[in-house]
Amino acid sequence: MPRTRHHREDSAGAARRILDVVSTIPSGHAATYGQVARMAGLPRRARMVGAVLGGLPDISPVPWHRVVNARGTISPRPGSGPREQRALLEREGVVFEPDGRIDLDRFGWEA
DNA sequence: ATAATGACTTTCA
């Protein structure tokens, strides 16, 4: 393993912890990127959570669809991802308001 | 080493 002097850990370790947290989000609920980052011990790294999820293979056991942004909406991105995400969440009983947001007070994950 | 990016978040008018 290459030594990256003065770092607490490598990105692989961080990614692993992020995915561990995401894997813990219960069906029918959603957590925010920032929340996942904090719970993974990586405060202020919401963007990294998005990057890690974006790197998941098409078929993955990780419930990536249960992660939304702080506004309670599905973060836009090119491709069919957003549509698929909403479908998966609705399939679990998560309700979307007409403005495309979900009520985090109701469906947010409280660990 | 500098600059641009982006599945983000917080602040402010």
Added chain:
DNA sequence: TTGAAAGCCATTA
């Protein structure tokens, strides 16, 4: 409540 701006940080170029 809303949109713009600024803040943030690892990754890429």
